[in-house]
Amino acid sequence: MMEVSIIIINYNTEDLLRKCIASIISKTENLLYEIIVVDNHSENSPHKMLVENFPDVFFVSSKENLGFGKANNLGASYATGKYLFLLNSDTILINNAIKVLFDYKEKDVKKEIGACGGNLFTEDMKPNFSFSMYYPSLYSIVAYRLHLSFLLNNEIFNSIGIPKEVSIIIGADLFIERELFNNLNGFDPAFFMYVEDGELQLRIKKKGLKMMSVPEAKIIHLQGASSSTFFKMKTEFDSYFYYFKKQFNRKSQSRYKNIELFSNSLKLFYFILTNNKAKKKDYLDILKYIYAKQ
Template sequence: MFLVDVSVIIVNYNTKDLTINCIRSIFDHTNGINYEVIVVDNASSDGSLTEIENKFPSVITINSQENLGFGRANNLASQYSTGKYLFFLNSDCILIENAIKKMFDYFESQNNSINRIGAIGCLLLDMNRKLNTSYNRFPTPFSQIKRLFIERVNRLFNTHFKLKDRFNYQLDKNYEVDFITGADLFISKDVFTFLNGFDPSFFLYYEETDLQKRMSDNSLKRIILDDVEIIHLEGGSTSRKLSSITIFLNSEFKYMRKHYPVYVYMLYYSIMTILMLPTLFVSSHSKKDKKVFLKMLIRNCKYSIH
């Protein structure tokens, strides 16, 4: 039995001010619906949890003793949730309208044996209210090799070749997409439980892509509502630090290994490794980060062999 309509789940890791602003926007703009807010703190060191508990006594807080990453932290929060629906919301999001109610109403009115909705999301805007990355096409071995190859060519020859965007491609009204950005993912708890939640092997990056790929495999639709908007302050910005690149590429390898045959993965892995090797010769990267990066490449080769 569900006690509330929606459980809003936020993962916090040293983002105290962002999280507080996010929670405040939820309370300011959400009405006409029963909901709860759950915050998982991933062992922050900035006093986030104490500040959140003082400012918002009604918020359910979970104090993790370690940094669980995005997927595992959300899985943990889902175990404490009492909502019919789960709304996974990034801490750097700001609600500017009654978005949660609109998403709830759409899900309730459209989800049936014909539509079989897995998840819905909305249009994300940046600080200037311009369209931010809100949805994307599923990555494939070919698409990722092509993307990296063009990046390398542009950097080497100072050219400006561009790929056709896989994200924010033209939609009709409330159209089905491959996957919704993980910053605002609205899903029924029954579906989330059926899919066993986020794959805990993904620490960061690709966890929402993998979840929605499994939805696709089970004929569950992913829908973007084009009449609902949320501000996503840092959407689309990916750190170029080698440590971040290592985590991202490791997750990409896991995703490809999980969803494609071994021979496809091995070909993809081999080409990607060749294209990524110049990274080891970038002087701005530390020797420690280069060593971790190289170990990650070797480890993913061993996984594919076994």
């Protein structure tokens, strides 16, 4: 039986994808694994590169950009492994990280652990955002939007050297049993990007299971290409707007909308004062978008 199905979503990141897969093959030992690449309708398909360099990789081509969650769901539908390892294309394995996570989960005889992930590093080997100690809430949104994040537990990296319980393993390196993922129906397809990993793990938490940071597994996360400011703001707003309705109620959703209107109005005022025309347009556009959202 295949032990781990590694699922990688690609969207215009062919060079990063090549390095990611090469690191998996180079570092992964004593493990039966398969690699599934889902291409999210990239401008230039990586299929030729994969055939020439990694002929054993299973390639899935989507006819549209499904976003992060739906693309992972698609990849998981082809998986045969006992476990799924959802890995970003902009990652590079430092050590035999997948085997570390596999062994850790295999020792979970009481079935108490829902998901786990390793320590992520920047390219120059500094601690990188690996997990969150809290789930999204109105309180956390207010803290971040008003630059009061010091009021939150902002620990993002496991420095104690032993596994510890966290709230959210970020989606860049999420290790989860395939049966559990399927029982939860995977990621909620209503999320295009942002929040989907936290929402999935909140559902795991509600089943009484734990999310664990396993620092022995070490991975570089490059966090490469970024989208336009307005697209990111719009997509993030849509995700949180849906999240608050789904996990809480319409009152929380309405309060979230008001928080975003207030905080983005402050930012628009700042960029008007500083005569930053590009940012002024982005924030004017997002305010119009948020205001019209029902």
